[in-house]
Amino acid sequence: TDIEGYARGLGRRRPDIAVTILRLANMIGPAMDTALSRYLAGPLVPTVLGHDARLQLLHEQDALGALERATMAGRAGTFNIGGSGIIMMSQAIRRSGRVAVPVPKLGVMALESLRKATRNAELSRDQLDYLSYGRVMDTTRMRTELGFQPKWTTLEAFDDYVRGRGLTPIIGPEWVRSVEGRAVAVAQRWGS
Template identity: 35%
Template structure:
């Protein structure tokens, strides 16, 4: 019996996660149709992926899902907002709502969403390890956390209304890596890092390579439900700063909270990317379901992720900034095409000898 090839739609295909996932699927013979959506054009080549530059409110997405017989919609389009923005809220939350409506109308069998363990919130009532069924106890003052929380509420309602559609949510913990811009990266990049006086909470971390690997693994598997995803172990934030040779600058919690409130309304909002409660209270996710139900094991532990991240920052300091010395964007493809043509010529000559 011939196994039917799979069809997948990826939103946010221009994000680091969407682009790398699409290229993995392009090399996977199990996937026949790969559709990519984003509001901007990709800056990298896509060989098999059919790309459409549309936003998630487009009414034709439901018809695209149905006619292409998409078996999984993988939603990765999300923008971390560090100040209040109606446009970003529309992209993150209202866009997700429109996509879910399209999934229902298109009768897709499964949806896969990328989320964050920060949706649990920072609270003194948090247990040592948060299971996926734990209540959300955060204040959600920061836009990027609030938007994730809003999307998860939409997903919970969607799952109740359409139980026939399998829903998979991967909640990643504090993503770090050389090629991604995340709230945790922005927090740790500065030489002097703010902390809450008298608090040293535990943090989990997920390497960017493990994020793509987990998405690919979840897409290939039949597992559904909610899964915390993080590298093994956890570290106090003070130890993280010592590994990176960062200078901790302790402040009182009321001062940091007030600073967050006012700075979010200014152009320098990027410089306070972490909610104060996360610097006070532990929000470590229980990864038992990740290992036993999803069957995924991250390559990097939390400590290895932190070490690799700071090593990248150290090396980055030695790389000179580009000025007049530039390489043409198409040079790599031209070189590769020339090398391939020379190989064919050499093989033909050898065949005549």
């Protein structure tokens, strides 16, 4: 990005300054209020039909830990910071008890036009791409050169967000099991 370019330029002009750039994965946690945390907290979560984004997340406490480590280490360079592992968008929606509503990509953009007209938060093209494909980073240098290891995995960070926000399933697990049982019974009758 432009800001990274300016920071790298400073490092070239002033070799006496250790310029450290941290690229943080999408942060999540009980106290975080981000576009992603609001998106996943709604009862119905529109998803891009045919896509299941791979998400790598960073717990809010680990973000602070990374900033502290980078400050104390004084290592120059660019470091990707994220929790280990990934969670698929479909898994995140299920784990938070939300209901996915698959929409064609053009439909998501049409919904976005409606949201803009009603002055709600807008969805940028980058955010739409993120919801379609996700983002996963190579964090090898974070561990080997910066010496930082997040305490929370992506999955643990997400589960802490769900607990901390008090998200409860929109559709109870008992109802889902009941519907699954009936569907299996119908399929078995048709199969015999």
